[in-house]
Amino acid sequence: MNLGRLNHVGVATPDIDTAIAFWRDTMGATIVSEPFDMPAQGVRVCFVDTPNGGTQIELISPLDESSPLTGFLERNPLGGQHHMAFEVPNIEAARAEFEAEGKRILGPTRIGAHGTPVFFVHPKDMNGTLTEIMETPAHG
Template sequence: MKLGRMNHIGVATPDIEASIAFYKEVMGAQVVTEPFVLESQKVRVCFVETPQQGGALGTTGGTQIELLQPTEADSAVGKWLEKNPLGGQHHICWEVEDITEAKAWFEAQGKRVLGEPRVGAHGTMIFFVHPKDMGGQLTEIMERPREAH
């Protein structure tokens, strides 16, 4: 396997509207997508766009911030926020070309894949790998969107 693009950093927040205001007003984000509920993860989610290398300030194409607010306390992100009430970096997401091959790859390396591949926030298939097998980072593996998101 060759390393793919870092699609996004998942950032948990107790208040997604306050976080959007922070990224716009303090950090100067120019483009933030509309929040929507991702039922399978029990989160409200939106993306903060960032410029890529060589891109003008305020443009898109760089690694995104994925803001995540739990819709239920009894959910993965809800439990994470209990321990980290301010929010913060929750996971890192890497793109792969083929989700089935990627799952087989990580399993062959002895990495614990958490559940079966399912549809993620970008509409492509994703799975998570256990942080204890990944240098302490909860890691999302995501099939690369075929068009720019």
């Protein structure tokens, strides 16, 4: 595949409201989306815009104890960088390429926080980085 746009950096946090306050007050962010729940993924999500149409920061917090973030936050109680998400023009073609390389894909392709199909590739097959591959949003 061809490397696509770095759409967002996923940053896990135990409490999304505290994290939003940090990004507004300490980091000086001015555009932060309203948080919303993604029950199928077990997370609450919002996006912090960076200037000049740059890569977004995706803040994610667990919805409950069964969230896939729970283990990460046990190891990193303050939160921290959790994944990177790259855009591709065609999600099926990208999935086939990663599968052909023997990369472990975590679960089925599903609809992500931007409303386009996404999948995640295991960090152990990706030099230690949990990697989200997402179809480019229409506005992107």
